Amino acid sequence: MNNTYQHILKSIVVLLLTTMLFSCQDRLNTVRKWEKGFEKPQTSGEGINLFYTDSGAVKANLRSPRLLDYTHKKFPYREFPDGLEVDFFNEKNQKSTIVADYGIVYSTTGLIDLQGNVKITTSDSTVLNADQLYWDQNENWVFSDINYNIKLNNGALNKGEGFDANEKFDKFISRSNVGIQYIDESEK
Known part of the structure; x- marks a missing residue:
């Protein structure tokens, strides 16, 4: 038992x-x-049209069909899954424009990742096209590791793989390239 x-x-x-x-x-x-x-995003918005002003002057205007805000996460970011267009205005109120099919802004690092048909048109008519590029807002630096093409305001053309440049594109370092450059011989 x-x-x-x-x-x-x-x-x-x-x-x-x-x-x-x-x-x-x-x-x-x-x-x-x-x-x-x-x-899920903390917030989301559709038909976004944001203005950034400083002392009453418009410095930037961002437009996007949709914004997803994940700033509640450990590594916060904002995503633009349906593309974005941003106009920047300098101190002379001259406009430069960035267009991309997709964008993501990392709040902590200040890094912006733009992807798909990225096109930058500066106020001096320089046009850069790439499939992807990064913009470091803290360092005012733009860079990419993949194919790009750029047409400078003097008519010079450059195609290559990978570049580093400042925001104004007056300092542009290409890692490998082929192109047509115009040299002003009067400066000799």
Whole structure:
């Protein structure tokens, strides 16, 4: 009888442990469902038309069909999944424009990743086209590691793979390129 009592007791313990395991699995699944809610943006907007002003003067105008704000995450960012267009105005109110099919702005690092049919047109008529480029807002620096082409305001053409440049494109370093350059010989 003692053996039977021990067998019944072991069966009850195994049954309780099994019940607890299944109960924990259900709770784990519930927690996982809650986590999926955090993958969603904190806010979103459609038909975005933002202006950045300084002392009453417009410095930038951003337009986008859609904005997704993930600034509640550990590594905060804002995403423009349907593209964006940004006009920048310098101190002389001259406009430069950036257009891209996709953009993401990382709040912590100040890095902007632009992808798909990226086109930059500066106020002096320089036009850069690339599939992807990065803009470091903190360093005022633009760069890419993939193919690009640029037409400078003097008519020079340059195609290459990878470049680094300042925001004004008056300092432009190409990693490898082919192109047509115009040299002013009067400066000799």
